[in-house]
Amino acid sequence: MxxxxxxxxxxMINEEKLIANLEKAKQLKEISGVKLVLALKCFSTWGVFDLIKPYLDGTTSSGPYEVKLGHETFGGETHAYSVGYSEDDVKEVADICDKMIFNSQSQLAAYRHLVEEKASIGLRLNPGVSYAGQDLANPARQYSRLGVQYDHIKPEVFESLDGVMFHMNCENKDVDAFIRLLEAISNQFGEYLDKLDWVSLGGGVFFTWPGYDIEKLGAALKAFSQKHKVQLYLEPGEAIITKxxxxxxxxxxxxxxxxxxxxxxxxxxxxxxxxxxxxxxxxxxxxxxxxxxxxxxxxxxxxxxxxxxxxxxxxxxxxxxxxxxxxxxxxxxxxxxxxxxxxxxxxxxxxxxxxxxxxxxxxxxxxxxxxxxxxxx
Ligand SMILES: Cc1ncc(COP(=O)(O)O)c(C=O)c1O
Structure with missing residues (x-):
């Protein structure tokens, strides 16, 4: 042909270019100990997952069918997140995901009993700070429905949570700007993070961009995970398949x-x-x-x-x-x-x-x- x-x-997806991005992902993992789960919302063309699987730890999702697709076609760790689950969604997904991340404390309270014993339970927090070029894609925009704001947190939820997810970057090519966000999160949410097993820092970190200082990013992630004694995750989408x-x-x-x-x-x-x-x-x-x-x-x-x-x-x-x-x-x-x-x-x-x-x-x-x-x- x-x-x-x-x-x-x-x-036309170019394997060589894809592998070049994935080699950078591997380097980041080695330096930092971070785990990487592919954000299926960005790229779900499972016909090339056999090329990606050796490099990443699994997938993350935004809706029930993505969870199913990740579980079926990628394997590894399957993270399930949704801005709004129905009870049916939760029941469908609980058996095939490793982590279930709720967007709000009300969804957590309503459905956690359906997930306990089956998957690790997480909650999305909204750090109130972000790096995003456009308001439409800014998770910390005014009136954002994405995650729980700091001043809405009920501290007791942390007694029975395994992890949290923050997502606050969009195509962030500036490692120092990302590190500032990391520090802001550590300062504001640190007392909660110390109680957890894992923290996901979401997607939008453009570590495959030419000239991106992967060593610096890796060192900052490692320091953060050591400080709070958590397994860190990133959820890259665009960074994996860019260009x-x-x-x-x-x-x-x-x-x-x-x-x-x-x-x-x-x-x-x-x-x-x-x-x-x-x-x-x-x-x-x-x-x-x-x-x-x-x-x-x-x-x-x-x-x-x-x-x-x-x-x-x-x-x-x-x-x-x-x-x-x-x-x-x-x-x-x-x-x-x-x-x-x-x-x-x-x-x-x-x-x-x-x-x-x-x-x-x-x-x-x-x-x-x-x-x-x-x-x-
Ligand atoms: C929760 C979450 N994780 C990961 C991603 C992937 O982001 P990106 O493709 O910019 O890396 C997004 C994108 O919107 C997201 O909302």
């Missing part, structure tokens, strides 16, 4: 309305949703800042403002030309949807040997079935 023969749109995957698309038309727009056979709204939600333009491999030919890379959805980015090219774009939309693994495949009845990208993995393996492909039947299986008569 050769990339040029594959029908676009498709995602590993392209979304490959084809230019299907070029239109002009003051600016030239190259319309491609994909849409951010359906295939790369965070481009739209966070208003963060994508990057195109074939683009060149010095190129004099500027195009809006427009999607083929009906949403007026749906575009991947504005990019410059050395040569004019041509209909039929392929473009690689880079860094398209995190929070993409997990958010794919059928809006506009667009063709869903296939998913491939390019192995270190150069071989390309198909992980998933979709057909009209998948679209149809996602809408109804039965009709009224």
């Amino acid at each position: 050769q990339a040029k023969d594959l029908k676009t749109p498709y995602f 590993t995957t392209d979304l490959v698309v084809t230019v299907v038309d070029i239109v002009e309305n003051e600016k030239k727009t190259a319309i491609v056979d994909s849409a951010t709204e359906a295939h790369r949703l965070d481009t739209l939600i966070y208003n963060e333009p994508a990057s195109i491999e074939q683009a060149s800042d010095s190129g004099e030919h500027e195009y809006v890379i427009g999607s083929c959805s009906c949403l007026a403002g749906d575009q991947f980015c504005v990019a410059n090219f050395e040569q004019p774009l041509k209909i039929g030309q392929r473009l690689n939309i880079m860094d398209s693994a995190g929070y993409t495949m997990v958010k794919l949807n059928w809006f506009n009845g667009l063709k869903m990208p296939s998913i491939y993995c390019q192995r270190a040997t150069g071989n390309i393996e198909l992980l998933n492909e979709f057909a009209y039947e998948d679209f149809k079935r996602s809408l109804s299986q039965w009709s009224v008569s």
Whole structure:
């Protein structure tokens, strides 16, 4: 199978790039003793889990199906967290998770009896401080529903808790900023942490970013776990799969309305949703800042403002030309949807040997079935 023969749109996960990130994860674990669980909300393409498993300790989740998927396809430690469990969710998940993390003291009180004896029990705390570029993704934003605020804690809950989870970072590439958060947590919550077996510091720590000081992060994590005598966890998502995957698309038309727009056979709204939600333009491999030919890379959805980015090219774009939309693994495949009845990208993995393996492909039947299986008569 050769990339040029594959029908676009498709995602191509690159094994070599994935392993390079995972080697950094391994280094961090060795330095710090931290355990790492993959955040399935970010990346759940289980077809490549055999590549990831040797490096990480398990998975963490945000909903009941992710717990089941982690348990079935990854193994190791399965952490179950949800912003809001129903009683049925808790019953379903209790037998297959190793840790159950409640978001509130009310959920803990309502359901802990269903989990005791089966899994280690945790509670999410909200440290009130965070590192996040956008308010939408800031767990410590005003009126946040994510975790228990310090001044709402009922100290007696710590008598029967095994651990806690904090999540307060989003794409944090600044190790010193993370260490400041760690110190704030230690100072404010230390007396509680000392009673626990484990503490998860959530995701959003971008330790695979080029130049990130992994040694410094590792030393700080080790010191924290020794001070409070806890097993530390991180829940990386984006850090594990960053820069590993392209979304490959084809230019299907070029239109002009003051600016030239190259319309491609994909849409951010359906295939790369965070481009739209966070208003963060994508990057195109074939683009060149010095190129004099500027195009809006427009999607083929009906949403007026749906575009991947504005990019410059050395040569004019041509209909039929392929473009690689880079860094398209995190929070993409997990958010794919059928809006506009667009063709869903296939998913491939390019192995270190150069071989390309198909992980998933979709057909009209998948679209149809996602809408109804039965009709009224
Ligand atoms: C509780 C929790 N853990 C882990 C993550 C993963 O974060 P990231 O993909 O930025 O590492 C998130 C992301 O929202 C989260 O909410």
